Amino acid sequence: MKAAAAQRGRAGFTLLEVLLGMAVAILVIVGVVGVSLATMRLSSAIGEAEIEEMRSTVLEQVLRDNLEGMPQAASYVSIESGADGGYLLGIEDAFGLFPLGGYGMSVNRYLFRPVVVDGAVTLRLEYYYKTDEDLSWLEDPALPDAGDAVAAIDLVGGLSSAQWWILMREEEEWVPLELNDARVQPAALRLDMIAADGHATSWTFRHPMWQADEQGGIPTGGGSNGGGQGGGNNSGGGPAGGNNQGGGSGGGGRPIEVDARPPGQGAVDQRRRGSAVGGMRGGGR
Numbered sequence: 544m545k546a547a548a549a550q551r552g553r554a555g556f557t558l559l560e561v562l563l564g565m566a567v568a569i570l571v572i573v574g575v576v577g578v579s580l581a582t583m584r585l586s587s588a589i590g591e592a593e594i595e596e597m598r599s600t601v602l603e604q605v606l607r608d609n610l611e612g613m614p615q616a617a618s619y620v621s622i623e624s625g626a627d628g629g630y631l632l633g634i635e636d637a638f639g640l641f642p643l644g645g646y647g648m649s650v651n652r653y654l655f656r657p658v659v660v661d662g663a664v665t666l667r668l669e670y671y672y673k674t675d676e677d678l679s680w681l682e683d684p685a686l687p688d689a690g691d692a693v694a695a696i697d698l699v700g701g702l703s704s705a706q707w708w709i710l711m712r713e714e715e716e717w718v719p720l721e722l723n724d725a726r727v728q729p730a731a732l733r734l735d736m737i738a739a740d741g742h743a744t745s746w747t748f749r750h751p752m753w754q755a756d757e758q759g760g761i762p763t764g765g766g767s768n769g770g771g772q773g774g775g776n777n778s779g780g781g782p783a784g785g786n787n788q789g790g791g792s793g794g795g796g797r798p799i800e801v802d803a804r805p806p807g808q809g810a811v812d813q814r815r816r817g818s819a820v821g822g823m824r825g826g827g828r
Contacts, residue, residue: 598699599744602698602699603746605668605696605698606698606734606746606748607748609634609653609668610634610732610748610750611748611749611750611751612751613634613637613751614636614637614751615750615751615752616636616637617634617635617636617637617728617750617751618634618635618636618637618726618727618728619632619633619634619635619709619720619726619727619728619729619732619750620632620633620634620635620652620725620726621633621720621721621722621725622654622685622686622687622722623685623686623722624656624686629657630707630719630720630721630722631654631655631656631657631686632654632655632707632720632732633652633653633654633655634652634653634654635651635652635726636651636652637651637652637653652671653668653669653670653671654668654669654671654687654692655667655668655669655707656668656669656686656689657702657705660697660700661700663700663701663702663703663739664700664702664703664704664705665697665698665699665700665701665702666697666698666699666700666702666705666736667695667696667697667698668695668696668698669687669689669692669694669695670692670693670694670695671687671691671692671693672693699736701738701739702736702737702738702739703737703738703739703741704735704736704737705734705735705736705737706719706734706735706736707719707720707732707733707734708720708732708733708734708735709727709729709731709732709733710729710730710731710732710733711727711729711730712729712730712753717733728750728752728753729750729753730749730750730753731747731748731749731750731753732747732748732750733745733746733747733748734746734748
């Protein structure tokens with residue numbers, strides 16, 4: 544009788560066995576969910592990286608279309624910004640690539656304007672008509688009213704700074720764009736951008752009139768020993784640029800720059816004295 548009762552009692556599970564089974568099941572479920580979430584995060588990261596790469600490619604192509612794909616007679620014009628005292632890049636006497644279209648619509652000047660959006664810098668491309676009533680940017684380099692633009696495209700946002708540099712054909716060093724550089728045809732332009740997360744990108748664009756082999760190659764980024772106007776010593780190497788320190792003896796100009804960081808951090812004033820960080824990658828309104 545006792546043996547039979549013992550056998551009947553062992554037919555079920557004890558409370559401890561049930562709890563252990565539930566714990567094992569929970570561990571398995573947690574493991575499966577964890578692997579699934581990790582896979583989703585990896586897929587999302589890969590997707591975001593591909594999107595950023597596509598944005599960067601599109602941005603670079605738009606810039607090349609507007610800076611390299613223009614008539615040889617086109618000139619670069621520097622314009623002083625009333626907001627921060629920096630200098631903006633304008634293009635004069637060039638039929639720009641109009642948004643969603645081609646050459647034409649009498650759009651023969653345009654402006655790259657850094658604006659602060661949601662606490663960060665956005666690089667905006669603005670197209671303008673040139674009419675008889677217009678004051679030429681060359682006669683009076685003044686910042687045009689953004690409301691007069693035919694169209695505007697936000698090229699890349701989320702920046703802490705954006706800077707333009709020029710390389711004259713007879714020179715061997717990059718110098719910052721300055722107001723007294725109005726109506727110039729440099730061999731090349733360089734755009735340095737720094738994202739809010741510190742990621743840096745630098746792109747070099749050749750003026751259609753000049754070819755790189757005519758001057759023995761165009762340096763891409765830092766490594767040049769500046770002196771000249773607003774220059775300084777640009778120490779660093781590679782296409783991402785370096786740290787441009789000091790101010791050249793012939794200086795006085797400032798690199799084109801808008802900094803979205805709050806006042807008091809000292810970053811803007813230091814760079815305006817001739818220091819500029821080279822390098823970055825880009826991506827819209």
